Amino acid sequence: MHDSPREIGRKIMNELMGDGYVEGKDKNANAFTSALNEYSEEVCFGRVWARDGIDRKLRSILNIAMLTALNRPVQLRHHIEGALNNGVTVNELREILLHTAVYCGLPAAGEAFKAAEEILKKRDLIA
Known part of the structure; x- marks a missing residue:
């Protein structure tokens, strides 16, 4: 089974910013900010930062x-x-x-x- 783009993004974010970074963001997330956090994880990091090139x-x-x-x-x-x-x-x-x-x-x-x-x-x- 392959990781989803969001899972890949979360992994890259922790590699980039240090272990626990994503978990720290999760603790501060709420119904208002979670949509932006998910977008960042999936698109920015899980799709773009994960690309070769x-x-x-x-x-x-x-x-x-x-x-x-x-x-x-x-x-x-x-x-x-x-x-x-x-x-x-x-x-x-x-x-x-x-x-x-x-x-x-x-x-x-x-x-x-x-x-x-x-x-x-x-x-x-x-x-």
């Missing part, structure tokens, strides 16, 4: 750039965590965000740098 590190790099461009710091923080779990280095992260300053604008990149700094300090990757 590009690896997870590159998907993480793309997400960082897009979330910076969209100025979405809350989601960006989650995806910075995932990017680090997917092998993006501190130096690569800095270069990705510096690159966004040119194409997305300094204010958006500044917010992204703040979000990244917060995560990197929490992980003791920078002083």
Whole structure:
């Protein structure tokens, strides 16, 4: 028997964000938010992130750039965590965000740098 896209998505989310991430989301879910959580699990992670063609590190790099461009710091923080779990280095992260300053604008990149700094300090990757 094959796992459903949602089951695959939940597995990928835990691999990306760390064991227990999905279970933590489940504890906070309610009738209002559960539809969005299920959509994210099934479509975003269970169908798109599960595809071959590009690896997870590159998907993480793309997400960082897009979330910076969209100025979405809350989601960006989650995806910075995932990017680090997917092998993006501190130096690569800095270069990705510096690159966004040119194409997305300094204010958006500044917010992204703040979000990244917060995560990197929490992980003791920078002083």
